[in-house]
Amino acid sequence: MVSSLAAIVLAAGRGSRSGAGSPKQFRLLGGQPVLAHSIEAMRRHDRIDRVVLVVPPGGIDEARTLLGADAKGLTIVEGGETRRLSVRNALEALAAGDSTPSHVLVHDSARPGLPSSVINRLIAALEAGAAGTMPVLPVADTLITDQDGLSGDTVDRAPLRRVQTPQAFDFPAILTAHRDWSAPDEPTDDAQMLRALGHDIALVEGDPRLDKITYPGDHERMERQLGAAMSVR
Numbered sequence: 001m002v003s004s005l006a007a008i009v010l011a012a013g014r015g016s017r018s019g020a021g022s023p024k025q026f027r028l029l030g031g032q033p034v035l036a037h038s039i040e041a042m043r044r045h046d047r048i049d050r051v052v053l054v055v056p057p058g059g060i061d062e063a064r065t066l067l068g069a070d071a072k073g074l075t076i077v078e079g080g081e082t083r084r085l086s087v088r089n090a091l092e093a094l095a096a097g098d099s100t101p102s103h104v105l106v107h108d109s110a111r112p113g114l115p116s117s118v119i120n121r122l123i124a125a126l127e128a129g130a131a132g133t134m135p136v137l138p139v140a141d142t143l144i145t146d147q148d149g150l151s152g153d154t155v156d157r158a159p160l161r162r163v164q165t166p167q168a169f170d171f172p173a174i175l176t177a178h179r180d181w182s183a184p185d186e187p188t189d190d191a192q193m194l195r196a197l198g199h200d201i202a203l204v205e206g207d208p209r210l211d212k213i214t215y216p217g218d219h220e221r222m223e224r225q226l227g228a229a230m231s232v233r
């Protein structure tokens with residue numbers, strides 16, 4: 001039973017690949033900061049009780065100023081050096097609260113186009129008993145390995161999936177996965193941490209609107225795409 005659902009919105013990254021002056025999550029998109037889109041989508045969803053925003057160390061006041069009235073009722077915590085440590089700080093903030101949630105969503109603010117249909121699919125998977133679940137999409141392009149500028153073998157794309165966020169978890173399970181994490185490699189998402197403990201991660205259908213702002217030009221492309229469809233549902 002998903003009795004209480006919290007959402008973590010991650011905005012503590014540097015955005016080094018995006019090539020912009022300021023971190024990508026603080027740039028304006030459709031008239032509001034990129035991170036505000038995810039916060040709003042989470043708040044609009046009637047199953048989500050609270051939202052924790054994770055900002056760069058020392059950036060809490062700046063985030064409050066940027067969000068203005070939207071910061072009301074929001075828990076804002078400082079992130080860490082890696083995405084994993086940023087999530088950890090938010091999980092610990094939730095664990096330290098009066099009532100811990102039964103489940104939690106973890107979302108990249110760099111994915112501002114968050115349709116409620118995806119959140120619904122994740123909740124359905126949790127209610128079916130999954131300890132973890134995430135949206136994925138098939139890979140459209142032919143895939144090869146690059147061997148010093150020459151094409152290596154073609155990789156069979158049929159079983160491959162692109163992983164998006166939000167990812168959704170049983171709260172005690174993902175908290176344990178974070179607290180006990182000791183692998184040398186830095187994980188790029190939370191599902192792989194839970195899977196490392198032997199839990200199955202249920203896959204639900206992702207959405208192209210959830211693509212991430214990563215490289216130069218992604219922001220502008222999204223501005224054009226979202227121009228008409230910013231009120232994604």
Ligand code: CTP
Nearest residue numbers: 011012013014015016017081082083086109110
């Ligand atoms: N993130 C975070 N804390 C970190 C690193 C990343 O909260 N220490 C967040 C980012 O703000 C982003 C999401 O995790 O919303 C996905 O990470 P990514 O796309 O890699 O963003 P950045 O780390 O900011 O970008 P880059 O890797 O290009 O520096």
Ligand code: MG
Nearest residue numbers: 013014015083
């Ligand atoms: Mg990064």
